[in-house]
Amino acid sequence: MNNTSQPAAPSGLTPHPPPMRVLITADQLQKRVVELAAQIDTDFANETPVLIGLLKGSFIFLADLCRAMTIPHLVDFMAIAAYGGGTSPSGGVRLLKDLSVNITGRSAIVIEDIIDSGLTMAYIRRLLLARQPRRLAIATLLDKKSRRETDLPIEYVGFEIGGGFVVGYGLDLAERYRHLPHIAELDLTAAEEMSASE
Numbered sequence: 001m002n003n004t005s006q007p008a009a010p011s012g013l014t015p016h017p018p019p020m021r022v023l024i025t026a027d028q029l030q031k032r033v034v035e036l037a038a039q040i041d042t043d044f045a046n047e048t049p050v051l052i053g054l055l056k057g058s059f060i061f062l063a064d065l066c067r068a069m070t071i072p073h074l075v076d077f078m079a080i081a082a083y084g085g086g087t088s089p090s091g092g093v094r095l096l097k098d099l100s101v102n103i104t105g106r107s108a109i110v111i112e113d114i115i116d117s118g119l120t121m122a123y124i125r126r127l128l129l130a131r132q133p134r135r136l137a138i139a140t141l142l143d144k145k146s147r148r149e150t151d152l153p154i155e156y157v158g159f160e161i162g163g164g165f166v167v168g169y170g171l172d173l174a175e176r177y178r179h180l181p182h183i184a185e186l187d188l189t190a191a192e193e194m195s196a197s198e
């Protein structure tokens with residue numbers, strides 16, 4: 001396979017891959033995920049927490065995290081969408097798919113790909129706390145901490161990153177690039193230069 005051969009993009013999506021640079025390598029991701037799993041193993045020893053993956057972005061992180069864990073646990077999923085489908089949920093979020101497991105009286109850990117303003121996670125946290133879990137923790141692979149708009153306790157953070165838009169390891173740009181084994185940051189300056197020269 002050569003890197004320059006790209007399938008044609010469906011109409012409405014970017015016609016060619018936007019310029020990107022690797023921000024976190026696959027090796028760095030794997031090492032950090034193993035560390036987080038060990039921390040969770042220790043913190044939830046003697047419990048059987050439910051890992052709640054938020055679809056779709058967390059699916060690869062969750063898959064690696066749960067396989068690195070050694071304590072018994074359950075896996076379940078929730079899906080939410082920002083109103084309007086944009087990248088910013090300032091207009092609110094709605095529930096697309098609820099859990100199939102009842103978390104009342106159980107320990108639960110929400111597994112997220114990235115926390116930006118924190119508004120999505122604040123909504124999910126309120127929703128889940130209302131079900132009276134025994135304990136609720138939040139784990140996010142990436143944290144754009146400087147962009148937070150609301151106070152949010154986050155127990156497990158993989159990497160704190162800047163404000164740029166990132167893809168890969170589950171994270172997408174218009175549903176693409178989730179399969180990349182690393183986290184890449186879009187190079188917006190280069191993207192602007194490219195579109196200016198078209």
Ligand code: IMP
Pocket residue numbers: 057087088089113114115116117118119120121164165166167171172173
């Ligand atoms: P928040 O509510 O502002 O914290 O937004 C969180 C959601 O926005 C994440 O679950 C992602 O779906 C999306 N998001 C925020 N930043 C990025 C990014 O850099 N790449 C891909 N998705 C992102």
Ligand code: MG
Pocket residue numbers: 054055056057058113114
């Ligand atoms: Mg997400």
